[in-house]
Structures are given as C-alpha cells and as structure tokens.
Amino acid sequence: MRAIVFLLLVVLVFFIIRFTLNKVIQIRDHNKKLATDSSEGKTAEAMVRCALCGVHLPQSDAYYDGKDTFCSEGHMNEFHNEKSTHSTED
Numbered sequence: 001m002r003a004i005v006f007l008l009l010v011v012l013v014f015f016i017i018r019f020t021l022n023k024v025i026q027i028r029d030h031n032k033k034l035a036t037d038s039s040e041g042k043t044a045e046a047m048v049r050c051a052l053c054g055v056h057l058p059q060s061d062a063y064y065d066g067k068d069t070f071c072s073e074g075h076m077n078e079f080h081n082e083k084s085t086h087s088t089e090d
C-alpha cells in the first residue's frame with residue numbers, strides 16, 4: 001500500500017515538473033517573440049493595405065480573397081458587394 005502512495009507521489013511530482021517546465025518555456029518563447037516583434041518584427045513581416053479603407057496591417061492579420069487584402073472580413077464583404085453593385089450599374 002505504501003508503495004502505491006509513493007508511486008502516486010512520484011507521478012504527481014513528475015506532472016508538476018512537466019507543467020512548470022512547459023510554463024517556463026512558454027514564457028521564454030513569448031518574451032522572445034515580443035523582443036523580435038519590437039526590433040525586427042516590423043521589417044520582417046510584410047505590410048499589406050486594405051483595399052476598402054486603405055489601412056496598413058501585417059499580412060498575417062489581413063484577409064485575402066485571392067486578389068485583394070482587407071483589414072477585416074466585414075470590409076472584404078463590403079468591398080465585394082460594392083463591386084457587384086457597380087458592375088450591375090454598368
């Protein structure tokens with residue numbers, strides 16, 4: 001019986017260590033990312049322009065419809081609606 005309690009304790013300690021290590025690695029990666037974001041992040045990531053409102057944003061945050069980029073899904077839909085109403089007027 002005592003052996004089982006000891007085994008459970010060992011497993012528990014193992015999980016606590018694993019959890020702590022994961023947290024430490026997570027925080028370290030996060031800090032590293034923050035450091036790169038502030039120093040070279042701006043030049044490393046391509047900036048794109050919203051086809052509707054013209055705001056500049058990182059490519060990873062932009063919405064891409066295959067031709068144009070947008071700052072939000074709403075602007076992408078708005079842009080397409082505007083285009084379709086224009087084409088029906090012609």
Ligand SMILES: [Zn+2]
Nearest residue numbers: 050053071075
């Ligand atoms: Zn926009």
